[in-house]
Amino acid sequence: MEVVTFGESMVLFNPDANGPLRYVHHFSKSIAGAESNVAIALARLGHEVGWFSKLGEDEFGRYIQAVIRGEGVDVSKIITDPEKNTGLLFKERFVHVNPNVYYYRKHSAASSISVEDLDLEYIKSAKILHITGITLALSDTARNAVFKAIETAKSNDVLISFDPNIRLKLWGIEEARPVIMEVIKMADILFPGKDEGKLLLGTDDHREIGRGFLDMGCKIVAVKLGKEGCYIASREREDLVAGYIVEKPEDTVGAGDGFAAGFLSGILRNFNLRQSAQLANAVGAMATLVKGDMEGFPTFDQVKKFMGIEIYIDR
Template identity: 45%
Template sequence: MSTPRLTDVVTIGESMLSLQPMNEGPIAHAPLFNRSIAGAESNIAIGLTRLGYRVRWISRLGQDPFGDVIAATIAGEGVDVSMLQRDSKYPTALYFKEFKGYGDPNVFYYRSGSAMSQLSPEHVCDEWFEGAKHLHVTGITPALGPQTTDAIRTAMQRARALGLTVSFDPNLRRKLWGEEVARKTLLSLVPLCDLFLPGIEEAEFLLGHQSHEEYGKTFLSMGPSTVFLKLGEHGALGFSGDLTVRAQPYDVKRIVDTVGAGDAFATGILSEWLKSGSFDDEGSMTNALARGNLMGALATQFKGDWEGLPRKDELERLLSGKGEITR
């Protein structure tokens, strides 16, 4: 492996080759597909890189053409892939997305037995975190294989021991594991993060029905210093100590694709977190929520999980209310 570069964020997770029909309708009737890549952690890696941050993406891919496409795409966005591992025994995962013209897209995973599903605690090493400030992980990786939960737990513990802050998005994927195992596992990881980023449906899944304020208070009591609760079309809430900040959503006239909106929200939040490593005043939380909500809204305007993520100058212009110069 090459010597790691100084970096702002390390993120660990699986990326898949993504295939979606060129036209709306059932996959069974689709003769042509658009090819891209998909993965919550690589979405965030690309998003933060476009905003000017240095990101190291840790993953495992098959030694196959699908892995070649993913590695080249992510590296082409400027993300550090020097710690990427290629496996000749296990394949790269696949992901199909089906649009029917209403509601959220249907998603079909082919991740069982993938290279990333073989991730184990033995793979985690201090070199992953060298020169880094922050680690971001999601609840997807623990669902992939027999040892992936222990690997992510080890990574979170090791990162904190080395002085990094840690963010955790539960990113619940019911298609990947049973509900009781998912609930127990995700709750066990909350105390290991500084920044927790659940959606309202995930909060209810983890804790049962409570008020928004009770969710924030309960999650804070588990260990994180800050919690951001995503409310979808109703905006978001931030909780830190005794502070609660509410942000209204950005109004969008049409929604093209909701997949990736949560990752875009997290990208916006992290872009503000990286300035100081904490949210201990209303101003910083308000700025973070504005960035998160705007990026989440932008993500719904494109087919694709990451393609529409903005560059730094684009985001700043939109936040300031200035229009884009196109001619």
């Protein structure tokens, strides 16, 4: 297994019309979840990926499992819980602005994930463990599971990839900051946004963010800058890598997950940091071309055509 990740996925209801939800009567059904987004994006890019979670023993849980399995992701470690429901979310859309998102996830099956639910041998089998701050925020038991997974990975030379993904609807910054900072100290590859740098370090300057997290122990920091691209920093180099302009994005949700997947794909293919960042920028940009959280993630051939270059070859 190249990458293993875990966290909550929910059924997403996307409105078929713009405007307040009280006037919307038809929705398209899909799935949403930062970790499963990354898993799906990596699978489409040609990698062997595993994702697991706890799902309700209900039709929504079965739907999530079927969709993710259908994308070529290993879901053999999923646990179903007959006592709890699968989480849901609804989007509310207005023209050319990011949608409002309404979550119905309290006491969901995934929020009860615990250390006992981890298959440690499965985590040991990976080259990279990808985690996000969302799972840390779900519950105390989920938080303990994340730290146990990190401990297992680090003791078995598995790289730790971490996207802080701070969700203030799930927890306040005073609670979130010390927990996230503790994980950052153990991360090998970090994917903060400028807003998260401001929340955690008190600065939105990408260079200060990169250097600050490197000083905490990270090996690679890729600061997401939206349409401007990204800033990458390691102990050996730093670089500002231009992004790809999308004039009228359909949906920006999932772009950060696509970015993380693209970067990890580059690392797994032994690209240098700049090449990995270029791939990450392209996958993130392509994610915004399609309505939905994961529908826009490209295959490796598609992203090469989008970038208009042929330097990315398997090595």
